[in-house]
Every structure is written in C-alpha cells, then in structure tokens.
Amino acid sequence: MPWQNNGGNGDRPNPWGGGGSGGRNEPPQFDDFIKKGQDQLKSAMPGGAGGVVLIVLVMIALWLASGLYRVETNEQGVVMRFGKYVDSTAPGLHWHLPYPIETVEVRGVTDEQTIEIGVRGASNRSESLMLTSDENIVDVRFNVVWRIADLGNYLFNLADPQQTVKSVAESVMRELVGKERITPIITTARGTLQSDALLEMQNILDTYESGITVLRVQIIESEAPDEVKDAFLDVQRAEADQQRLMNEAEQYRNRIIPEAKGRAQQLVNQAEAYKAEVVARATGESARFLSVYEQYVAAKDVTRKRLYLETMEEILAGMDKIVIDGDAGSGVVPYLPLDQLTKKKSEGEE
Incomplete structure (x- = not known):
C-alpha cells in the first residue's frame, strides 16, 4: 500500500502530512508544500542561488543563439516579427530576434520553376483553345519558366504565386493570339509570340510587385483543333x-x-x-x-x-542614149555613141 495505516481505526492518513485522529482530516497546507519544494530545489543545485542564475544565463544565451541563421548563395531570407515582414537578407550569416519574437523564411531563388498551360491530357483542355483575329480557333500549348527574384514580395504580395503566374500567362497569350491571323500563329509567328508574351507578362507581374522574374515562354505546339484539323x-x-x-x-x-x-x-x-x-x-x-x-x-x-x-x-x-542634132539636115545624121564611150571609160578604169 502507498499509504500506511495509523493505528487500528482503519482510517487512511492525510498524504499532505496532516495525520488524522478520530477520523478527522485536515486540509493540505499548500504554502508549506511550495516552500518545501523550493528548499529541496536549492539543496539539489550546487552553489544555491548562484547556480540558478547561471542556469538562467545559459538558457538565455542558448535562446539568443537560436536566432543565428545562414543564407546560402542561391537563397534569400525574409525576417518576420510576429508574422509581419521586417527585412530581406542576402547570402551570408545573419541573426534575428529568437522565436517567438521573430522568425525567418529562407528559400532558394535561383531554382527555375515551370508552369505548363494546355498540355495534352489536362483536365481543363479549354485553356489552350484561343480565338484568332480572323475568327478561327487555334490550340496553343506552352510553358512558362520563372524564378523568384524578391522573396519578400513573393511571400507577402501574392496569395497563390503559381496560380497568379498561370492566370497572367494565359491572359497575355489570349490577347496576343487575338491580334493575329491563324496562319502566322501556326507557322512563322511563334518566335514573335514568345518574346511579346514574355515582355507583357513581366510588365504585369511587376505592377503586382510579385517578386517574380519570367525567364522564358516556350510554345510547345500551335495548331488547329483536332475536330477541324483536316x-x-x-x-x-x-x-x-x-x-x-x-x-x-x-x-x-x-x-x-x-x-x-x-x-x-x-x-x-x-x-x-x-x-x-x-x-x-x-x-x-x-x-x-x-x-x-x-x-x-x-x-x-x-x-x-x-x-x-x-x-x-x-x-x-x-x-541607152543617142544624140541627134536636129540642125544637121536630112541627108547625113551625125551619130555619137555615148553609151559605148561610157562603157569603154568604165572598162579602162577597171
């Protein structure tokens, strides 16, 4: 039995030190109990009160040391005081007020992230179907590659960064496709669409102060829908x-x-x-x-x-000419062969 019987009356004694007599129990003395515990604690510690102070100082030092943190070269840190943004930190060794006053969020900012829009087999295929300026429907599937540029803006200005990037990309691509005819879109205008989409997306995300940098927009395929492809x-x-x-x-x-x-x-x-x-x-x-x-x-x-x-x-x-002198009379007719003279003259010249 944890408690011993006192006498033969069968009554259980008071565990707080007030033994009963005649079946009467006294209320526990809490002050005496607390004082006794303090005395036992002091006797257990070396040096008495000085040991308590030393332990407290060690605990404080450990608490303050818990505020040390390191940011690697491919990371950024964000310090929050009671959940509110305070500062962004660059790579290196830093210190913040320990928990629960301040906390720090460290994430990689050089890692590339990819969002696919209109991929084959997706449940929402309509996101890739877009209307062109000549009132045709074209199926445009593309990827957006991005990374974090400013971790503070990324964490506190966007509720859902992934969905924000996807919505902006789809909206921008629909606008650009709506300004072009279908033939260039599926043949020669892909490069222009990619560069224009990247610039327009970056402008919109900058107005949101999203802390995101768009690296590439890659059109995987642009073609007429399967139903009307032939x-x-x-x-x-x-x-x-x-x-x-x-x-x-x-x-x-x-x-x-x-x-x-x-x-x-x-x-x-x-x-x-x-x-x-x-x-x-x-x-x-x-x-x-x-x-x-x-x-x-x-x-x-x-x-x-x-x-x-x-x-x-x-x-x-x-x-051929013959010259006749009309005054010569009727008896004798003078004859002058001019043609023969001309011919002889010509033969002599030869």
Whole structure:
C-alpha cells in the first residue's frame, strides 16, 4: 500500500502530512508544500542561488543563439516579427530576434520553376483553345519558366504565386493570339509570340510587385483543333496555292513590264530619230530651193536651162542614149555613141 495505516481505526492518513485522529482530516497546507519544494530545489543545485542564475544565463544565451541563421548563395531570407515582414537578407550569416519574437523564411531563388498551360491530357483542355483575329480557333500549348527574384514580395504580395503566374500567362497569350491571323500563329509567328508574351507578362507581374522574374515562354505546339484539323489543312493548302499563283503573277508582271517599257522607249527613240531626219531633210530641201530660187531670180534663162539639164541627166542616167542634132539636115545624121564611150571609160578604169 502507498499509504500506511495509523493505528487500528482503519482510517487512511492525510498524504499532505496532516495525520488524522478520530477520523478527522485536515486540509493540505499548500504554502508549506511550495516552500518545501523550493528548499529541496536549492539543496539539489550546487552553489544555491548562484547556480540558478547561471542556469538562467545559459538558457538565455542558448535562446539568443537560436536566432543565428545562414543564407546560402542561391537563397534569400525574409525576417518576420510576429508574422509581419521586417527585412530581406542576402547570402551570408545573419541573426534575428529568437522565436517567438521573430522568425525567418529562407528559400532558394535561383531554382527555375515551370508552369505548363494546355498540355495534352489536362483536365481543363479549354485553356489552350484561343480565338484568332480572323475568327478561327487555334490550340496553343506552352510553358512558362520563372524564378523568384524578391522573396519578400513573393511571400507577402501574392496569395497563390503559381496560380497568379498561370492566370497572367494565359491572359497575355489570349490577347496576343487575338491580334493575329491563324496562319502566322501556326507557322512563322511563334518566335514573335514568345518574346511579346514574355515582355507583357513581366510588365504585369511587376505592377503586382510579385517578386517574380519570367525567364522564358516556350510554345510547345500551335495548331488547329483536332475536330477541324483536316478542313483547316485543306484551307491552308488552298491559301498556299493562292500565294504561289500570286507570286508567279508578280514575277510575270515584273518581267513583262520592263520589257514593254523597253520596247516603248525604243519606238519613242525611233520616232524621235525619224522626226529629226525628216525635219533636217525638209530644212535642207527648203534651203536648196531658196538658193535655186535666188539664182533663178538673178539669171532666169541660165537657171532654167541648168535645171532642165540636171533633170534630164537624172532621168536618163540609166538609159541607152543617142544624140541627134536636129540642125544637121536630112541627108547625113551625125551619130555619137555615148553609151559605148561610157562603157569603154568604165572598162579602162577597171
């Protein structure tokens, strides 16, 4: 038994030191109990009260030392006092007021994080379906790669950083796709979309003071939805044929127009040359006529006879000629073979 019987009355004694008699129990003396405990504690410690002080000082020193913390080169630290932001700390050894006054949050800020939007097999596939400027639907799947730039803003200005980045990325991509036609989006405009989306996302996140840096926007795939892909490919082929025919027509135009201009210029040049020739000939003929006319006025008979002879010489130049003197009489006809003389002269020159 934990408590011994006192006498034969069968009554259990008071465990607080007040033994009963005649069945009467006294209330416990709490002051005596506390005093007795203090005495026992003092007797157990070396040096009495000085030992208590030493232990208290050691405990305080350990408590203060618990405020030491290290931030690595790829991390940032955030100090919070009773849960409120106080300061951001760079890599190195630091100290803060120990718990529960201040706490510190240390996270890596160089680690890249990726958010996928519109990936195949996702439950919400509609997030990748976007409307283009020519009222077509395009399926755009892309990734956003980002990291923490300012841990303080990241922790205290965003309730859900992951969802915020995703919502901003989807909103920006929808806006950019809505300004483009579907053909460039699925062919040549991917690079432009990626760079424009990165800049626009960063601007929006900076206005939120999110403490996030967007590193890359990567378009994985952009194509027409599966339900209309075959029809769209037919349209795309028709547009390609149209563009090819337009290019061929443009090449023909570029070839035929210079040729036509060259021929036109040639005709103009020939006309100008003919004009100059006709004018020059007419001017010469006019000058010659005026010269003859002046000679005719000065000596009419001589000029008339000279013109007659020149004209006859020109008319009879290629003909066989016989000259008969009309005044020679009817008996003897003088004969002068001019054609033979001309022929002999020509043979002698040869």
